Amino acid sequence: MWTGIPLFPERASTMAGRVDALYLFLIVVAVFFSALIAGLIVYFAIKYRRRAPDSIGTGIHGSMLLEITWSVIPLLITMVIFVWGASVFFAMSRPPDETLNIYVVAKQWMWKFQHLDGQREINELHVPIGRPVKMIMTSEDVIHDFFVPAFRVKADVLPGRYTSVWFQPTKPGRYHLFCAEYCGTRHSGMVGQVVVMDPSEYQTWLSGGAPEGSLASAGAKLFADLACNTCHRPDAQGRGPVLEGLFGKTVTLQNGEMLVVDEAYVRESILMPSAKIASGFQPIMPTFQGLVTEEQLLELIEYVKSLQALPQVQTR
């Protein structure tokens, strides 16, 4: 009878099963308690219905034992749910070490994806199965939200900073991509498709077209065009820090704080160079706020990331 109405979205990521298991457990809890309360109410309403207009109920005032029981049992159940939910959440927010990174720039009202090899897509995202994929996301204007129901993942995409979300697709197919944070007039039009492909097909697709070369090479070109390379030189003779092998390392700032070089720090250092100066350097770098787009920023970041190649540099 209900064939026309699905109850679950497609399960197409490693996370989907875990989320659904928790969901089913909660449904069992919810159905049990709803049925219990509803059953008791209906039973009492019938059994103790008023038989004479002036009859009154029995003057029962309460029971400490019952109060404790129905405080403690729900508390225990909720704590189970909490721990379970927290463990799922940890898995969601901690990507594996080796991920396929894809950059996302959201704007009113479209999704722009940049693959490391240089492919750019709009409102369509191609990913292979079997590999954890991490989306590194930012917005050009207002808050958006990257939501793929089939993967059970969702994360807000904020202007001015990077958020990330990861998933590992398990099933080839085309899945909905929604913007799940209201973002203005054509919010419901800010939808797309995630195309999950077999690895071999994915390779074919990748080789299909990257006219401008890889993201990092675009970044390298930009790095030269913006004359970044006059100060950031590979030989420690420049006025700015050596960027080779920098990404992922811990640096000491002027004020003594330690900080891991991540996307957010590189971004901040380009847009607000004086905010967090590495120790031993002068705050002489000009800001590139307004001179580089979000997409170009990502190219620069990817270029900095790619500069891991120098010998003897310890990576993570």
Next chain:
Amino acid sequence: MPDHIVPKRIYYTIFAILMLCTYLTVQIAFFDLGVLNAVAALTIAVIKATLVVLFFMHVKYGTRLTWAVVVGSVFWLGILLALTMGDYLTRVWRTYG
């Protein structure tokens, strides 16, 4: 409950302490104490505010309910500040790297 009439002498004393605190807080600000500058400034501000509340606003002589209202407002302000800061202070623990 007849009203407690605070002797004028107490008002003048509190006023003198408040003035002293103002002087101190300005002076301390010109010494480099690192984070202690902010701590000192806020401690003095809290002391001054407490004196005003207790004596000028008569809470010291007030009912338990008045105390509860004062403590409650500070407590809720604390909730707002603490839980909001809780997010900001732990954000750097985990970068998206």
Next chain:
Amino acid sequence: MSELIQHPALAHHFDSLEQQKEASTLGMWVFLVTEVLFFGGLFATYLIYRNWYPDAFAAASHELDVTLGTINTVVLITSSLTMALAVHAAQLGQRRLLLIFLVATMTLGAVFLGIKSVEYYHKFAEHLIPGPGFQFEKEPVHVRHAQLFFSLYFVMTGLHALHMVIGIGIMFVMWWWSWRGTITAEYYSPIEISGLYWHFVDIVWIFLFPLLYLIGRHA
């Protein structure tokens, strides 16, 4: 008992002046709780951004005039003293003193606002009003975050000043009532609860002053 002679100030739904006074005092205290949370939202915003951008906040704070700020602090604390003395005079039924202290409180409040407007004028002249016209020549690297500071500065001190204006209005009404003879040693709770409000506004400034004027002054 109060039933025998109905005091003219006793409203119909209260049993006694005592109950009425307790109710209005509690009412003012509860109102002050809302004020604490109202400014609390601003303090939370301030706390987060100062924590994020300590250098920019220090640089921006240097643009404020500590001397004027300190004078204003002294003025405001003195006005709190005169307010407390006004309540004292009201409790003892000293009408003349009460009127004098109310006038003193109002005058000091006006002096505070006068100094505040001088400061505002300076900020205006120095293009330190946040928005498209904002300029921060001294340390241009901080130009964006300094805007955050000045946005907070203007909203915090602006709302504080608005509370002062309202406070002076209330004081004027209190002065009028005292002059007219409504306020007596038996019925002085209007003076007392107006005093609570005035002291609260003073307390807000006690926090605003170090938070806004005294950041990183040693540098």
Next chain:
Amino acid sequence: MASTALLPRRHYLNDGYGVKSWLLTRDHKRIGLLYLAGVTFFFFVGGAFAVLIRLELTTPVGDLVTDETYNKLFTMHGVMMVFFFLIPAIPSVLGNFLVPIMIGAKDLAFPKLNLASWYIYMIGALFTMYAIVTGGLDTGWTFYTPFSTVSSTSNVIPAALGIFITGFSSILTGLNFIVTIHRMRAPGMTWFRLPLFIWSHYATSLIMVLGTPVIAITILLVAAERLFHFGFFDPAVGGDPVLFQHLFWFYSHPAVYIMILPAMGVISELVAAFCRKPVFGYSFVAFASLAIAVLGFLVWGHHMFVAGQSVYAALIFSILSFLVAIPSAVKVFNWTATMYKGSVSWETPMLYAIGFIGLFTIGGLTGLFLASVGLDVHVTDTYFIIAHFHYIMVGGTIMAYLGGLHYWWPKISGRLYNEWLAKFSALVIFLGFNLTFFPQFILGYLGMPRRYHAYPPEFQVLNVLSSAGASILGVGYLIPMAYLMWSLRYGRAAGPNPWGAVGLEWTTTSPPPTENFTETPEVTWDAYDYQSTVDSRQSTFPAES
């Protein structure tokens, strides 16, 4: 049916007839009725928007109105319902009418302030209505920045001002209740003799007083950012849009408890009155109200699990959210236990109470889904959340509001409504409600995002079911409007105590005199003390058969 009851000769309704006698009244009962007129009007305005939303969503393509209009519809539905109906509904109408009577006072502590609250509410509503008729508002009721500050081109400022102003009405009402409950109780009315309605209104008032100022300042900052280009939440000057969400939800989550706590108070009264026995575990129910009011302030971050706050903050907010479920569960269990060995009447208010308990249970339990952070990631910002909070707000608050209105209607108007029509409409509302909102749980889990004007075709069946339910629900809300109005003129006189209930409000005439009681009552009994009432005064109950 013996129907000899007559209206009292002198009561608050005939104490002056002119427009002035209403618009300048300081009588809490009349002010309650002024609010009743206001909230009813805004309920139907908000409801009209809901009708259009559901009509639009019957087809997946979004063909009835443009996307721009649709965004304005759901925004204005939210703004109207939340700020101008749900928040004031029970406290300002029923609370205003009943708080002084239930504690044996002549009026609220500050009658002029009470009237001022109503005017402030109406002025705020006027601003918001102005924003609506001159082009509308499209930010969503949540006003998220930077959309609301830099992107939206709609009437953000007047709408924000309207909400800012209305906030003060809420603050002043809360303040008035707190002071009244502390200082105006009749002799002998100790804290633990107070009806649970009063406890829940006390807890509600605490939230109003502690939470509302924060939304006020937040909205002011949004307005300043939009108007003067001050930076607070704008990333362009280094601001954090997530901070807006913190400040917004610091109020707006507790605001949910402003809506549901008074409803819980109503249900406690209804269950006791229609089982004619004391509420099971009185002190637990009373303290549960306070616990909800306090814990309710510690959980706001569960609206922001995917918003970019830290993982650790999310976990803390998650566990705290589970804690607030406990006092709510305690209340449900206690109401159910109250029915045990009661004398359960099936009169209309009790039907609403039973409906409330069932729907609130479902709403509360689905709240666990959302508090569970790993699951919330999938269901947040989908129709699951829409379904959840409508179970709480419509299935909970509105059910209780209607139940309370029916229960106290004879007290308010002095007349009885048509019981059969009332039962019928209660049933229609219950069925229509479930048909409207239950499918949305499934829709949400399937992944249909909220605030979508058009949606993929596979979601259509469930959306059509929901829209069908909404049409039934709409009819269900119109029927009481009709027969309650009708009863004002043609209803039988109710007499002081048509339900055979105990409580101070049933000891005075219906409608009560302006000063509520001819002489200040002296309270010597506990709340819901049916046993000793029967022992001492056999005549309490109407001799109907």
